[in-house]
Amino acid sequence: WLATAAVRDLLSSNDFSPKDVGELFLTAGTKMMSSMGGASGAIFGTLFRSGGKAIVGQQDFDSTVLSQFLVAGSAAVFARGGAKPGDKTMIDALVAAEKQSEQVKNEDLKNALSSVAKAAEDGAENTRNQVAVFGRAKSLGERSLGHVDPGAVSMSLILKYMSEFVNR
Template sequence: MVKKIDRDATVAMLRSVADDVIANVDRLTDADLATGDGDHGIGMRRGFEAALESLGSKPPETIEDAFKQVGMAIMSKTGGAAGAVFGTVFRSGAKAFAGADAITAESFAAFLEEAQAAVAKRGGVEEGQKTMLDAVAPAARAAKAFGGDDVSAVIAAASEAADKGVDATKEMLATTGKARSLGERSIGHPDPGAISISIILDAMKNAAKVS
């Protein structure tokens, strides 16, 4: 059981997230080629490489700062809609950790709720439209419903829900974003943004186990 993730462990966790996103650039590129123009993987790699650089060059003083730094790096370097919404996940979600010296099960669930609301507002999207929100929203619900004070278990529950969300996007018709132009041809393919969320949460889950 892991009840808290302190600042240093949080920074290590965010580094692991960045490493895993970068390692999956080909997977994300292939997924985006099926429904878009294939630039999602490259953009995400740029953003998370910038996040690593930021965390290394300016060590964050707080957990909130760490998430904000990652969000700013993603926004500035990823480009396009992905940069805006993935940056929003970390920047807006950081509010859940304001004044905190550790991530708890409760604050992690709040992080996902903040991220979900901010992404929906910024992107003007709802669940069921075949977007990253279809992974974020079920992850947020799972984390909130889990209960208990084991932060590693809460993150694991969120990660599992996000994975199921990715699978669910395969059968969805894209009604927004680049995939919208494909119409029914978008059915049968998972959403690249949702895959990215699952990679992020899976990395957090693995890092939390050793915190």
């Protein structure tokens, strides 16, 4: 994944010193937009940039800030892409994560992020039972049944790896 390499390089750079959590996510989103091809770069970049803008000024990343990030990022992705839950897209995992984040926003970050990542994974897995009506897979129609949406899996993996990082 070119985007993960670009973000990893950004984070390991001695020149990058974000002043807060929001700037970290905003800058990561910009890197995603510039390094990922196709619609994925725009969508994931929008999520991270818009979520980051919503938490600018936050010095700590806790479960409340996580929820603020996901709520704002989701709204921006909806506005940009037009997909909705049930369309068999990354939205299915993102909305599941966002809803769960609102339920656990008063828990400690480790437990909250684990729970949010699991909700995203379940949302991605649920796309297996959906017919794609949006995105690249919509041309497959009924043939998309039985397969998970790659964008939903990507979304769930991002949250899974965030959780693993926080929980180590």
